[in-house]
Amino acid sequence: xxxxxxxxxxxxxxxxxxxxxxxxxxxxxxxxxxxxxxxxxxxxxxxxxxxxxxxxxxxxxxxxxxxxxxxxxxxxxxxxxxxxxxxxxxxxxxxxxxxxxxxxxxxxxxxxxxxxxxxxxxxxxxxxxxxxxxxxxxxxxxxxxxxxxxxxxxxxxxxxxxxxxxxxxxxxxxxxxxxxxxxxxxxxxxxxxxxxxxxxxxxxxxxxxxxxxxxxxxxxxxxxxxxxxxxxxxxxxxxxxxxxxxxxxxxxxxxxxxxxxxxxxxxxxxxxxxxxxxxxxxxxxxxxxxxxxxxxxxxxxxxxxxxxxxxxxxxxxxxxxxxxxxxxxxxxxxxxxxxxxxxxxxxxxxxxxxxxxxxxxxxx
Amino acid sequence: xxxxxxxxxxxxxxxxxxxxxxxxxxxxxxxxxxxxxxxxxxxxxxxxxxxxxxxxxxxxxxxxxxxxxxxxxxxxxxxxxxxxxxxxxxxxxxxxxxxxxxxxxxxxxxxxxxxxxxxxxxxxxxxxxxxxxxxxxxxxxxxxxxxxxxxxxxxxxxxxxxxxxxxxxxxxxxxxxxxxxxxxxxxxxxxxxxxxxxxxxxxxxxxxxxxxxxxxxxxxxxxxxxxxxxxxxxxxxxxxxxxxxxxxxxxxxxxxxxxxxxxxxxxxxxxxxxxxxxxxxxxxxxxxxxxxxxxxxxxxxxxxxxxxxxxxxxxxxxxxxxxxxxxxxxxxxxxxxxxxxxxxxxxxxxxxxxxxxxxxxxxxxxxxxxxxxxxxxxxxxxxxxxxxxxxxxxxxxxxxxxxxxxxxxxxxxxxxxxxxxxx
Numbered sequence: 001x002x003x004x005x006x007x008x009x010x011x012x013x014x015x016x017x018x019x020x021x022x023x024x025x026x027x028x029x030x031x032x033x034x035x036x037x038x039x040x041x042x043x044x045x046x047x048x049x050x051x052x053x054x055x056x057x058x059x060x061x062x063x064x065x066x067x068x069x070x071x072x073x074x075x076x077x078x079x080x081x082x083x084x085x086x087x088x089x090x091x092x093x094x095x096x097x098x099x100x101x102x103x104x105x106x107x108x109x110x111x112x113x114x115x116x117x118x119x120x121x122x123x124x125x126x127x128x129x130x131x132x133x134x135x136x137x138x139x140x141x142x143x144x145x146x147x148x149x150x151x152x153x154x155x156x157x158x159x160x161x162x163x164x165x166x167x168x169x170x171x172x173x174x175x176x177x178x179x180x181x182x183x184x185x186x187x188x189x190x191x192x193x194x195x196x197x198x199x200x201x202x203x204x205x206x207x208x209x210x211x212x213x214x215x216x217x218x219x220x221x222x223x224x225x226x227x228x229x230x231x232x233x234x235x236x237x238x239x240x241x242x243x244x245x246x247x248x249x250x251x252x253x254x255x256x257x258x259x260x261x262x263x264x265x266x267x268x269x270x271x272x273x274x275x276x277x278x279x280x281x282x283x284x285x286x287x288x289x290x291x292x293x294x295x296x297x298x299x300x301x302x303x304x305x306x307x308x309x310x311x312x313x314x315x316x317x318x319x320x321x322x323x324x325x326x327x328x329x330x331x332x333x334x335x336x337x338x339x340x341x342x343x344x345x346x347x348x349x350x351x352x353x354x355x356x357x358x359x360x361x362x363x364x
Numbered sequence: 365x366x367x368x369x370x371x372x373x374x375x376x377x378x379x380x381x382x383x384x385x386x387x388x389x390x391x392x393x394x395x396x397x398x399x400x401x402x403x404x405x406x407x408x409x410x411x412x413x414x415x416x417x418x419x420x421x422x423x424x425x426x427x428x429x430x431x432x433x434x435x436x437x438x439x440x441x442x443x444x445x446x447x448x449x450x451x452x453x454x455x456x457x458x459x460x461x462x463x464x465x466x467x468x469x470x471x472x473x474x475x476x477x478x479x480x481x482x483x484x485x486x487x488x489x490x491x492x493x494x495x496x497x498x499x500x501x502x503x504x505x506x507x508x509x510x511x512x513x514x515x516x517x518x519x520x521x522x523x524x525x526x527x528x529x530x531x532x533x534x535x536x537x538x539x540x541x542x543x544x545x546x547x548x549x550x551x552x553x554x555x556x557x558x559x560x561x562x563x564x565x566x567x568x569x570x571x572x573x574x575x576x577x578x579x580x581x582x583x584x585x586x587x588x589x590x591x592x593x594x595x596x597x598x599x600x601x602x603x604x605x606x607x608x609x610x611x612x613x614x615x616x617x618x619x620x621x622x623x624x625x626x627x628x629x630x631x632x633x634x635x636x637x638x639x640x641x642x643x644x645x646x647x648x649x650x651x652x653x654x655x656x657x658x659x660x661x662x663x664x665x666x667x668x669x670x671x672x673x674x675x676x677x678x679x680x681x682x683x684x685x686x687x688x689x690x691x692x693x694x695x696x697x698x699x700x701x702x703x704x705x706x707x708x709x710x711x712x713x714x715x716x717x718x719x720x721x722x723x724x725x726x727x728x729x730x731x732x733x734x735x736x737x738x739x740x741x742x743x744x745x746x747x748x749x750x751x752x753x754x755x756x757x758x759x760x761x762x763x764x765x766x767x768x769x770x771x772x773x774x775x776x777x778x779x780x781x782x783x784x785x786x787x
Contacts, residue, residue, distance in 0.1 A: 062480050065476075068476070174602060182565065182567070183566070183785050185463075203470075277499075281463060282467040320466065320477060324458050330466065
């Protein structure tokens with residue numbers, strides 16, 4: 001019997017179309033987030049328009065500000081891309097922070113080996129990046145192993161490994177890797193020849209930017225243009241069915257962790273070589289957690305990750321000026337980011353419910 | 365399908381409108397109400413023939429909030445002092461410039477923000493910003509930078525950076541203030557046990573802790589005429605202020621000191637936990653006190669629980685440098701200034717002072733004044749025989765330490781317990 005959808009009289013109404021169209025629904029979410037933030041700002045007795053202007057000026061008001069946004073976009077987009085693999089496989093890699101930290105530690109370890117030597121800068125930088133990738137991968141692999149063979153939920157495993165990574169970091173920077181005579185939570189600064197080359201007069205490294213762009217393309221191709229990506233998606237959508245259809249689900253989940261770890265480790269290495277130029281506490285910059293928000297908004301579409309990460313980091317960097325201009329806490333950017341995620345998720349939920357209720361009900 | 369396209373288009377337009385609205389130049393605010401009588405209508409309007417002079421902008425980065433009642437407050441007020449004395453000067457600041465509060469923005473990048481907003485000089489207020497000073501000056505070698513507590517401009521220093529031609533360092537000899545703190549503690553203690561609540565470990569904190577010990581040891585032996593050695597213990601929390609999960613909790617450290625019989629805690633951190641915990645113990649009937657640090661009013665949170673505070677008047681040293689930048693006569697300098705011994709609490713002349721609090725008895729207050737008088741008269745406690753903590757000789761009998769030996773003190777001194785780092 002041919003199925004036909006039930007026709008609901010509300011289906012052509014303005015409100016129904018507004019809420020069920022993806023673009024308008026997302027726009028509404030953005031508007032709600034801005035209104036919500038404006039209300040908060042207003043309650044803090046500040047002018048919301050001034051706040052948004054300050055953020056935009058802080059992010060794009062000068063070449064220097066803009067290059068800082070681009071520079072900070074690199075680690076965020078890499079972290080977000082890594083999470084695309086685990087999101088696709090239906091996994092929550094909360095351990096991304098620890099994986100970035102381990103990437104940074106491994107990377108700096110190479111610097112220590114070659115510090116004072118006359119080894120080629122390019123060789124050392126490449127080795128640092130590879131070591132960083134190894135560190136991040138190893139840490140993610142351990143979470144995956146615990147998930148697959150120990151039955152430990154990846155959220156708890158990831159959190160546990162985050163704490164361990166932080167403890168290792170603190171031990172190193174306050175202990176054997178502290179600068180001579182000083183213990184201030186940071187190693188000594190890298191010799192400038194081990195910095196990723198920067199555009200003169202800015203803090204931006206084109207090498208780091210290039211790596212990020214290549215990763216966006218690669219991850220997009222892997223997830224959306226290969227059988228591997230298709231199978232990973234199947235595992236994420238329905239693990240049991242995938243297993244019954246012959247996909248080695250455990251292997252694929254472990255691979256998702258490993259690939260995520262690769263990008264996390266790369267992020268950590270670039271944090272050392274291209275941004276901080278030291279190993280220090282908080283080296284991960286919270287990118288693992290912000291990346292989770294970006295990933296949720298990107299809806300497992302790697303290409304979309306790039307602009308969303310850009311908006312998020314522009315908010316963060318732009319908000320640094322809030323304290324200077326308006327004497328407001330720069331953490332307001334985090335409120336806007338969080339509000340964006342919450343309202344997008346709410347509106348997406350509303351959209352899906354409406355579609356299911358009025359379009360998806362079938363008779364027959 | 366058509367409907368879907370319409371909705372998408374409308375959404376795009378809404379997003380564009382939002383962006384444009386945020387980017388638009390704000391409508392001019394209503395003119396402030398004039399408080400002066402309006403000029404008589406018959407007077408000819410004054411036609412401006414010159415553009416108004418560009419304001420001279422002082423920018424300062426503070427590692428903590430400017431309201432921390434400690435280090436950052438004192439630094440900020442120093443900049444405010446300089447601004448108030450320089451005609452037409454403005455002050456802008458960025459606070460909480462540290463990796464815990466702002467992990468994705470370095471000190472150098474905050475400095476860029478101040479520069480973008482017109483800063484003519486940028487003050488970095490923490491030893492923790494050493495890398496930020498390095499990065500910023502490498503990109504802006506001509507922008508005057510003042511690094512509080514730094515030594516890059518010290519030609520005789522270990523970290524002298526000859527290429528940073530526009531960078532100056534400013535510090536004052538807080539070692540004297542710490543000696544006064546140590547003396548006040550030694551005069552007051554009943555148990556003979558003094559705790560030092562240390563921040564992180566570096567040259568600066570080591571020499572300050574050692575100076576506090578020297579002051580305590582001197583007043584214990586020479587003024588109180590005690591024969592048993594004083595127990596002086598240093599516990600470092602790992603940072604200038606509490607960072608949960610990263611540093612030791614200063615509240616807990618101070619609590620442990622008092623519980624273990626240390627009845628005086630000398631604070632070496634930028635916040636006020638020592639005196640707050642002392643007050644808690646005093647409220648429970650314990651006879652304990654704290655000595656605060658950094659900011660003149662740091663004892664105000666609990667004056668009865670506080671013996672006093674060695675504090676900074678940063679403005680005294682900042683003013684002439686910043687004035688010279690404005691006047692175009694600036695040259696790079698390293699400042700490590702002495703107190704004004706004629707009046708250490710003169711806000712216009714003394715870069716450090718010691719403000720007594722209610723916890724210090726009248727008798728001990730007089731004895732402390734006697735000690736300060738001896739320091740003013742030339743008493744040098746950095747005189748041998750002094751040994752390092754590991755027993756090796758620091759200064760032979762009668763030998764006075766050089767500035768370099770004091771600044772770069774490699775270990776705590778014999779008689780102190782606690783980590784020196786460079787073991």
